[in-house]
Amino acid sequence: MHEKSIELLNKAVADELAAVHQYMYFHFHCDDQGYDLLAGLFKRTAIEEMVHVERLAERILFLKGEIEMKVADDVKKIHDVKEMLQLAVKMEEGSARDYNNWANECSKNADSVSKKLFEDLVMDEERHFDQYDTEVDNLDKFGEKYLALQSIERSKSLSTGGGVA
Numbered sequence: 001m002h003e004k005s006i007e008l009l010n011k012a013v014a015d016e017l018a019a020v021h022q023y024m025y026f027h028f029h030c031d032d033q034g035y036d037l038l039a040g041l042f043k044r045t046a047i048e049e050m051v052h053v054e055r056l057a058e059r060i061l062f063l064k065g066e067i068e069m070k071v072a073d074d075v076k077k078i079h080d081v082k083e084m085l086q087l088a089v090k091m092e093e094g095s096a097r098d099y100n101n102w103a104n105e106c107s108k109n110a111d112s113v114s115k116k117l118f119e120d121l122v123m124d125e126e127r128h129f130d131q132y133d134t135e136v137d138n139l140d141k142f143g144e145k146y147l148a149l150q151s152i153e154r155s156k157s158l159s160t161g162g163g164v165a
Contacts, residue, residue: 005114006065008102013056014072019049025075026084034151045128085136092129096122
């Protein structure tokens, strides 16, 4: 009865797992480059995406489906911060669009709970989109100075004995 919902929920699991991997990769590289604030943003988003996987998996199990732990995409090996942020914007925009469509599909199949889950995810993805889009705008406005300010945060922490984040 809920085969279509289970299929869409598993597509979302794959999308979210890909986001977790990509954002953790970006977190590691931003951290390595000394951009603590951006590293933290990527890490927090990855953790939120893990929570999404959990919510999706719980719904799949409730519907008596099998959770497919497949990742939608391979990690893109990007080291340039602006390119990282641009990819994040694209990923979040795509997820919001897909989840909107999938919410409508679940509604057509009389699955209002999965519909609401997708609608809730859209709100999170749009917030992530806005955060990354703001960072892209900041880089466009302030250029390399913006990244230099990010690295000052680490220097402040190290000089006060706070260690590396």
